[in-house]
Amino acid sequence: MNYDVIIATYNGEKYVIEQLESIVNQTIKPTNIYIxxxxxQDNTIKILESFKNACNVNIExxxxxxxxxxxxxxxKxxxxxVSEIVFFSDxxxxxxxxxxxxxxxxFENEKVNVNFSDAYLINDKKEILGGLWDYVRHTSKLDExxxxxxxxxxxxxxxxxxVRRNFLIGLLPFPDSIPHDHWIAANAVASNCLSSCVDKLVLYRQHDNNQIGATKTTLSIKLKRLFNRQKFNKRLAYYxxxxxxxxxxVKREVLVKKDPIYININEFISNMNVIYNGRISADLSVKYLRCSIFIIIFKRNYFEFKTIKSLFTDFIDAIFVRTIFKKTNINHN
Incomplete structure (x- = not known):
């Protein structure tokens, strides 16, 4: 079964060669690598060109x-x-x-269009910090x-x-402001074509330059983040x-607005819109904005998706959005 690898680079001179070497040395080599x-602004392109010239795998x-x-x-x-299967790579x-x-x-199972694996979290020294699935609170049970x-x-x-390429092409264009992995995963679950590999198959590097990552932090750092405007914006942006x-x-007709899943999550986000004083979307039901945050927290579908930590964070954010972060602006589009 042929596969291509796609890699998005940006100022990656420090680590990109180590990643490329691990890809071209696979027991089953890729047909193509597209970068x-x-x-x-660094030497990434020069390094890539040099590696390409010395490599026996087609690299574009x-x-x-x-x-x-x-x-x-x-x-892009x-x-x-062009191959049947497309692997994503950092x-x-x-x-x-x-x-x-x-x-x-x-992918020998024709019903599978998307597969993902566990990973080791490592630091810059390649010391193992833990498992990725432990961090994202995932078990190996797909039925969950x-x-x-x-x-x-x-x-x-x-x-x-x-991802199977035919399925992936059908998900284009990737919507703005929605990470591609979240978009792919949601559509795969909706289509019942997601599978997982329990093995840890990637050393997933965590460092200050990560666009998106998973790092474990101390309690004191987590508390400081509650009062950080950038972290506040990140929490708001997530909702x-x-x-x-x-x-x-809904636009892709994976869901309809009468679907119980849509109704439940829309109500949850409407509740969160009250917490954030209308900053998630101006289009969400106006009636919720008239509610007190003390009424919202007693609604069933508010608690359904909450942890003790996020309940506390919501309380802090509800205060901040009405006081010291009053002028925070987030683009809804």
């Missing part, structure tokens, strides 16, 4: 086309692929040598992954993804992302 650089490097951000960068890369991770072989086995849960809490990480994902699933 699109998003406007690196796309550069000089401007900065799109990682979502649209991967969207999908358009270059620029700074390391694959185990049997990653491709183990994941390709899942339903659509409402995957919309609220995506446990499928893009760096571990392999905006869920709202946009829900509406895009």
């Amino acid at each position: 699109r650089d998003d406007g690196s 490097i796309i550069s000089g086309q401007g900065n799109l951000g990682y979502i649209k960068n991967f969207e 890369l999908v358009g270059y692929t 620029q700074d991770d390391i694959w185990t040598e049997n990653k491709a072989a183990l994941m390709l086995c899942h 992954i339903n659509l409402d849960k995957i919309i609220i809490n995506n446990i499928v990480t893009g760096a571990t993804l392999a 905006i992302q869920i709202h946009l994902l829900l509406e895009n699933l």
Whole structure:
């Protein structure tokens, strides 16, 4: 079974060679590797060209086309692929040598269109910090992954993804402001074509330059983040992302507005819109905005998707959005 690998790069000179070496040394080698650089200011392109010239796997490097951000960068890369299966790759991770072989086995089942694996979390020194699935609170039981849960809490990480190309093409264009892995995972669950590989097949590097990552932090750091404007914006942006994902699933006719899943999550986001004083979306039901936050917290579908930690965070954010973060602006589009 042939497969292509797509890699989005940006200022990746420090780690990209180590990742490429792990890919070309797979027990089953890729047919093609497509790399699109998003406007690196370091030596990434020069390093890639040098590696390409010495490599026995076909590598295509796309550069000089401007900065799109990682979502649209991967969207562009999908358009270059030709093989039956497409593997997504970050620029700074390391694959185990049997990653491709183990994941390709899942696609022998014609019903499987999307496969993802567990990963090791590592630091810059390649010390293992833990398991990715432990961090995202995922077990190996696929029957526990339903659509409402995957919309609220995506446990499928893009760096571990392999997707059947025909299915992937049907998901284009990737919606703005929705990470491609969340979009792919939600559609796969809705289509009942998601499978998982319990093996840890990626060394998923965590460092300060990660666009998206998973790092374990101390309690004191977590408390400080509650009072940080950037982290506040990130929490708010996440609920905006869920709202946009829900509406895009309706647009794609994966969901209809009469579906109980849509109704439940829409009510949950409407509750969160009250917490954030209307900043998730101006289009959500006006009647919710008239509610007191003390009424919202007693609604059933508010608690359904909440942890003790997030309840406390919501209380803090509800105060902040009405006081010191009053002028915070988030783009809803």
